[in-house]
Amino acid sequence: MSERRFPSRRSVLKGLAAGPLLAAGCATRHSTTPPGVLNIGQISNSVAFLPLFIAEHEGFFTDAGLTLGERPRLGTGAKVAAALKSGSIDLGAGVTTDAFNLARIDDGTRIVSSLVTEYYVDLIVASSFDGPGDEAGTGERVGALVGRRIGITGPGSGTEGLVNYLFGSIGRDAAVDATLVNLGSSATAAIGALRSGRVDALAFFQPIGQQAEATGVGRIYLSPARGDVPSLRGALHGIVFSTTRLLDRKREELAGFQRAIQRALDVIHGDEARARDLLGRYLDKSKPAALDALLPILRREAPRTPAVRRGAFETARRFHLESGLVSKAPDYRAISQA
Numbered sequence: 482m483s484e485r486r487f488p489s490r491r492s493v494l495k496g497l498a499a500g501p502l503l504a505a506g507c508a509t510r511h512s513t514t515p516p517g518v519l520n521i522g523q524i525s526n527s528v529a530f531l532p533l534f535i536a537e538h539e540g541f542f543t544d545a546g547l548t549l550g551e552r553p554r555l556g557t558g559a560k561v562a563a564a565l566k567s568g569s570i571d572l573g574a575g576v577t578t579d580a581f582n583l584a585r586i587d588d589g590t591r592i593v594s595s596l597v598t599e600y601y602v603d604l605i606v607a608s609s610f611d612g613p614g615d616e617a618g619t620g621e622r623v624g625a626l627v628g629r630r631i632g633i634t635g636p637g638s639g640t641e642g643l644v645n646y647l648f649g650s651i652g653r654d655a656a657v658d659a660t661l662v663n664l665g666s667s668a669t670a671a672i673g674a675l676r677s678g679r680v681d682a683l684a685f686f687q688p689i690g691q692q693a694e695a696t697g698v699g700r701i702y703l704s705p706a707r708g709d710v711p712s713l714r715g716a717l718h719g720i721v722f723s724t725t726r727l728l729d730r731k732r733e734e735l736a737g738f739q740r741a742i743q744r745a746l747d748v749i750h751g752d753e754a755r756a757r758d759l760l761g762r763y764l765d766k767s768k769p770a771a772l773d774a775l776l777p778i779l780r781r782e783a784p785r786t787p788a789v790r791r792g793a794f795e796t797a798r799r800f801h802l803e804s805g806l807v808s809k810a811p812d813y814r815a816i817s818q819a
Contacts, residue, residue, distance in 0.1 A: 598782065798812075
């Protein structure tokens, strides 16, 4: 990977995006929930958090002796981290970036569960895109994105990070050699921007690519989860994280949570028809064709157990440093919850 520099504008934008997290830095609290109860917040109904939906829908948390309290969808990883700092949630479902950012201000940050061990952001191009086809190498396809307008969820996000990483791999700087368009996290807005020609491509999380293909708006052009970016294979991405201040009071509850997530992962890997039904219930606005395309991908992405494996973690850590998503990342022993 070639060395690359990122302009100061990006650093400023990242600082602004992390504002809620930094503001919470002085407000670390213990859990506000009684014994046996877990408040679990998550960014959104992303495919990464399907195991939580399955565990809740199928009663696996109840079977583990847990009562679920608040289940907010907080919109950004920074807000999930801020809720952890305040003690209003006990566990946060996000991506590895969120845990790394929280660790900058709280050395008690711990990743407790692995939910997805592939980088589930895709590069999606419009159906009319005139770049090289799938038979071309990754570098050639990335080169075809130079000078294009690429939609991302926002600055400092994993969607921007993937674009930075891919452009850096061919000696380019996405901030200079492309136009990054902030679209937020709405699937409707992202696909609408691709359909209208506001952007030439999207860097967006699943199932946006599958939805674009199902509606004929676009096609998945580069997909780390498909193996198009070998250096990202097996990267820890979707996670559950917390802090030691919260976990020290919730050890039994955490053990029950892990048992429930294990059962959910067993469903994904063991019962295809049941997993497809639950995926449809979870992503109930998605077209059946998109869900059919997504299910086998999800079964490859989901780990067999919620244990945080060192290899998956190290791949993610390297990506974060090389993409510029973080300037410093904790090591495995410091942040993994044994």
